[in-house]
Amino acid sequence: MAEPIRLSKRDAARRENEARILAAAEKVFAEAGFGGATMQLIADMAGLPKANLHYYFATKEELYRKVVQQIFEIWLHAADSFDNAPGPVEGIGAYIDAKMDISRKHPFGSKVWASEVMHGAPVIQDYLETTLREWTDNRAKLIQRWVDEGKMAPIDPKHLLYMLWATTQHYADFGHQIETLNAGKPLTDRQWKAAKESVKTIILRGIGAI
Amino acid sequence: MAEPIRLSKRDAARRENEARILAAAEKVFAEAGFGGATMQLIADMAGLPKANLHYYFATKEELYRKVVQQIFEIWLHAADSFDNAPGPVEGIGAYIDAKMDISRKHPFGSKVWASEVMHGAPVIQDYLETTLREWTDNRAKLIQRWVDEGKMAPIDPKHLLYMLWATTQHYADFGHQIETLNAGKPLTDRQWKAAKESVKTIILRGIGAI
DNA sequence: TCATTTTCTGACCGTATGGTCAGGGTTGAG
DNA sequence: CTCAACCCTGACCATACGGTCAGAAAATGA
Numbered sequence: 001m002a003e004p005i006r007l008s009k010r011d012a013a014r015r016e017n018e019a020r021i022l023a024a025a026e027k028v029f030a031e032a033g034f035g036g037a038t039m040q041l042i043a044d045m046a047g048l049p050k051a052n053l054h055y056y057f058a059t060k061e062e063l064y065r066k067v068v069q070q071i072f073e074i075w076l077h078a079a080d081s082f083d084n085a086p087g088p089v090e091g092i093g094a095y096i097d098a099k100m101d102i103s104r105k106h107p108f109g110s111k112v113w114a115s116e117v118m119h120g121a122p123v124i125q126d127y128l129e130t131t132l133r134e135w136t137d138n139r140a141k142l143i144q145r146w147v148d149e150g151k152m153a154p155i156d157p158k159h160l161l162y163m164l165w166a167t168t169q170h171y172a173d174f175g176h177q178i179e180t181l182n183a184g185k186p187l188t189d190r191q192w193k194a195a196k197e198s199v200k201t202i203i204l205r206g207i208g209a210i
Numbered sequence: 211m212a213e214p215i216r217l218s219k220r221d222a223a224r225r226e227n228e229a230r231i232l233a234a235a236e237k238v239f240a241e242a243g244f245g246g247a248t249m250q251l252i253a254d255m256a257g258l259p260k261a262n263l264h265y266y267f268a269t270k271e272e273l274y275r276k277v278v279q280q281i282f283e284i285w286l287h288a289a290d291s292f293d294n295a296p297g298p299v300e301g302i303g304a305y306i307d308a309k310m311d312i313s314r315k316h317p318f319g320s321k322v323w324a325s326e327v328m329h330g331a332p333v334i335q336d337y338l339e340t341t342l343r344e345w346t347d348n349r350a351k352l353i354q355r356w357v358d359e360g361k362m363a364p365i366d367p368k369h370l371l372y373m374l375w376a377t378t379q380h381y382a383d384f385g386h387q388i389e390t391l392n393a394g395k396p397l398t399d400r401q402w403k404a405a406k407e408s409v410k411t412i413i414l415r416g417i418g419a420i
Numbered sequence: 421t422c423a424t425t426t427t428c429t430g431a432c433c434g435t436a437t438g439g440t441c442a443g444g445g446t447t448g449a450g
Numbered sequence: 451c452t453c454a455a456c457c458c459t460g461a462c463c464a465t466a467c468g469g470t471c472a473g474a475a476a477a478t479g480a
Contacts, residue, residue: 008477008478009477009478010426010427010478013477014426030328031329032245032329033243033244033245033325034243034245034246035243035244035246035247036245036246036329037245038468039469049428049429049430050429051428051429051430051469051470051471052429054468054469054470055427055429058469059468059469060468060469111328114324114384115328117384117386118240118321118383118384118386119242119243120241120386121386121387128390128391129390129394132387133391136391155408155412156404158391159405159408159409159412160412162377162381162388163377163409163412165384166377166380166384167372167373167377169376170373170375170376173324174324174327174376176327177327177331177338177342178372180331180335180339180343181342181368184339194366195369195372198365198369198373201363202370202373202413202417204416205363205417206411206413206414206416206417207415218448219447219448220446220456220457248438249437249438249439250436250437258459259460260439261439261440261441261458261460261461262457264438265457265458268439270438421480422479423478423479424478424479425477425479426477428474428476429471429472429473429474429475430471430473430474432472433468433471434467434468434469434470435466435467436465436466436467436468437465437467438463438464438465438466439462439463439464441459441460441461441463442459442460442461442462443458443459443460444457444458444459445457445458446455446456447454447457449452449453449454449455450451
């Protein structure tokens with residue numbers, strides 16, 4: 001908050017260009033995959049000459065890595081809704097809401113993440129083994145505590161987490177399929193709300209929390 | 211069944227080579243994506259010269275299309291478990307079993323499918339709009355009937371289907387992540403069984419069928 | 421203003437890829 | 451046995467891609 005609001009032209013331009021490039025890269029990587037994406041396409045989408053991309057990001061891999069990291073951050077933040085909840089109804093309910101919102105707001109990021117993991121996580125394997133594993137263990141313990149306290153049925157926490165991830169991210173990763181099955185139209189606000197309610201209802205009742 | 215068991219050398223070789231190429235292609239497309247896969251890599255994995263691939267499959271696109279179609283067939287067959295079931299417990303339970311088995315047995319195929327849909331279904335859009343839409347509408351009607359008959363809670367059938375697809379396919383598409391969170395080891399027979407039970411328990415209770 | 425640093429970009433390069441093709445080998449029906 | 455149809459493959463080609471670089475342009479601080 002004590003940061004200077006005034007940025008030099010250079011810093012402002014740098015910031016804007018990097019953001020522009022990252023946004024374009026996220027979209028292109030999501031739609032074409034790492035192998036199918038080209039620096040030229042990203043450059044065009046960002047409205048910059050290709051050589052300029054290489055000024056900001058030395059290699060395609062480096063740019064890709066930044067995109068994936070960016071998504072991972074957003075992902076982790078959704079966990080905030082999980083913690084400090086008195087029980088599964090509030091905690092898991094809020095987590096589903098948060099993840100569904102992310103799926104709607106950042107569908108490209110979700111796809112890049114999915115693609116990365118499907119290909120064996122070549123660039124974020126270390127994150128999986130450290131941050132994600134830790135995150136998962138902690139939430140699993142929390143869920144186990146809820147089970148022990150009789151707040152929900154005895155469920156294997158890991159499989160519950162997988163189901164939460166799978167179901168919420170499906171609305172981003174398979175959004176095209178869902179749209180096709182929805183008469184070719186994107187889900188409306190009302191439909192997104194219904195989706196969230198469906199997911200929450202089935203899972204919360206499924207784990208015996210309601 | 212009245213087919214001749216005797217095949218000419220040519221037919222046998224053709225059949226074997228095509229199968230070998232398709233298997234190699236499925237794996238390579240799954241691990242590298244369409245753009246990242248190379249004909250040379252597929253050829254090496256199939257143990258054939260690259261030029262020979264182009265004798266059997268004129269273009270990379272044609273080979274890819276065959277791989278996707280092959281998966282789609284397997285996918286549809288899982289629906290058999292769904293039909294002719296007296297109620298959701300048997301029908302959906304069997305469907306989950308079948309889809310989980312496919313995820314374990316054909317993880318590459320599942321990934322290729324996921325990748326195809328994530329990229330906007332460039333080669334199987336027509337399947338989505340015809341076969342899949344029809345399939346989905348029919349199952350949705352069946353589920354709605356079960357709801358009307360009071361055999362399960364009032365759930366939007368579409369969202370239930372999405373949850374079934376998402377959850378079961380997650381074990382294939384995100385298998386690497388699951389393996390990493392499982393101390394780097396693939397799920398054992400016992401763990402797969404537990405996964406199936408978890409999924410079935412949560413969903414069947416979640417829809418009020420048990 | 422001027423020197424210095426940072427930013428920008430058109431033109432270029434080496435490589436890898438999908439695809440082709442001529443020509444040699446193999447198979448099987450008559 | 452013969453020969454036409456089919457199968458196979460090393461060598462080759464055009465293209466497209468990631469990345470480089472010299473030097474112009476712009477911003478900054480003194």
